[in-house]
Amino acid sequence: MSSQPLLEVNHLKTTFATEEGPVTAVDDVTFGVNKGETIGIVGESGCGKSVTSESIMRLLDEKTTKYEGEVLFEGKNLLQLSKADMRDIRGNKISMVFQDPMTSLNPVQTIGDQIAEVIVIHQKVSKGEAFKKAEEMLRLTGIPAPEKRINEYPHEISGGMRQRVLIAMALACRPKVLIADEPTTALDVTIQAQILDLIDELKSELEMGVIMITHDLGVVAEVCQRVVVMYLGQVIEEGEVGTLFSRPLHPYTRGLLKSIPQLDGDRTEKLHVIEGVVPPLTAVPTGCRFAPRCAFADDHCTSKAPVLEEIGDGQKVRCWKADELLKKEGHEHNAATI
Ligand SMILES: Nc1ncnc2c1ncn2[C@@H]1O[C@H](COP(=O)(O)OP(=O)(O)OP(=O)(O)O)[C@@H](O)[C@H]1O
Ligand SMILES: [Mg+2]
Incomplete structure (x- = not known):
């Protein structure tokens, strides 16, 4: 694995001017993609997956959109390039596949x-x-x-x-980076599997970095090496797919993982759904954005915003309770094995 990411998104912030005032759809998003790697971006509807990819490609209307932070590619910050230079990169070195083919x-x-x-x-x-x-x-x-x-x-x-x-x-044009925004949601399951296989094969053949946007963790397990979990415009967890699936740290990631239907599971068992809804961007909670929906949240969580912190094994999490939950589970696990 190359140490220098092919594409690096650093503290990306995307704000729209709207009639109700400015709304920040992507707030402090940081991740990178390496050559020959597929990174998944997951999260519920409205959490900023598409705005993140449209910001990388600079596809949003620049009259009403403000970008902050950096998108580094081949030593340049794409957010600062001229429109003409950006046009050369778009569809040439960085390409995108959208959801709806028609x-x-x-x-x-x-x-x-x-x-x-x-x-x-x-x-x-x-x-x-x-x-x-x-x-x-x-x-x-x-x-x-x-x-x-x-x-x-x-x-x-x-x-x-x-x-x-x-x-x-x-x-x-044999791009270096492919961004696929829900490329298979409009398709039936068999075709979906074929298209994912195809992207995977072409990734190896062309040695691309792929950013795969999806709300489907099954897709992530199948084709991604790393995954970024987004909630209300922020990255709340990131890690290697194996680590994150076996040891999710953020209560939101745990909720998402519990909501995947298990093929061999009891079909009569009710699917887990994360309670509550994603608040609108005009009413972003103070403190941790997930706190109003989180079973573990306390006063500290609702008053002070956590930062994305490295926990080990390349896993990062934005949660005040991550350490505590991990210790508690480790303890319970030990107690059970004694
Ligand atoms: N041009 C815009 N002006 C104002 N708000 C916008 C604009 N485009 C997107 N948004 C808002 O930004 C937020 C993030 O939207 P985005 O499309 O990135 O979500 P998403 O994670 O891709 O969701 P989905 O899974 O439904 O595709 C949403 O609240 C959306 O309403
Ligand atoms: Mg989207």
Whole structure:
């Protein structure tokens, strides 16, 4: 594993100007992704996963969005680059696959034209060469008879195929980093597994760093090496997948893990759900943001905000109670084995 991350997000803060005043959707987010690594970003709806990836790519409307912190890539802070320099990086060195394949494709242009267009923009090659490369990319994504598909329109192919086309477009320029924002939620389970396998294979083949955004911890267990857990705009826990799944430290992460259905579990058992809802960004709690929903919270938690702290084994957690809970469980564990 390389020691220097390929892409480093440091204390990223993204604030929108809204009619109700400024709202900070991403607040002090820090993580990195290495070459050949897939890092998962998980959390409930509205916790800032998409805003984080859109901030890395600088896709948000800059008239109403303020970025703070750093996104370091190849020695440069992307948040400070000119619009033209950022355009060169976007879709070239850093690519993104979005959730909905239909709205991301042009319905009146053939698939080949759309992929070739991306290649022509980013690499100085002729239209003919770009078409050949487009066909190669389609073949790489496992689409059968790509020489025929290339002349078809998006509505002529299935949802799974369209998602493969989007992946082909995102990878056509052989990016160093791929950001996949819920790339499989619109697809059925079999196709979902195929697409995840595909991203994984291409990751190894192209030696990319992948940022996989999902609300599905099953997906994380399958394809990620590390995971970042977000809650209300902040990273509340980070760790290696094995460590975090076997020893989740934050009460929120524990809740998320308990809410995964177990295939071999008792089907009549009620699924665990974290009580309460994520508060709106206009009413962010003081102290720990999760405290109002946390079974362990005390006065200290509701008055003072915890910072993200390294606990060991590369695991980080933003919780005042992490140490105490860990000791208590360690003690109980020892007592049970004596
Ligand atoms: N342009 C905007 N202006 C104001 N608020 C915004 C804007 N875009 C996003 N938000 C808010 O930022 C928060 C984070 O949204 P985001 O889309 O990143 O969530 P998410 O974690 O991707 O959720 P999901 O799982 O539903 O995709 C939400 O409260 C959302 O309403
Ligand atoms: Mg999202």
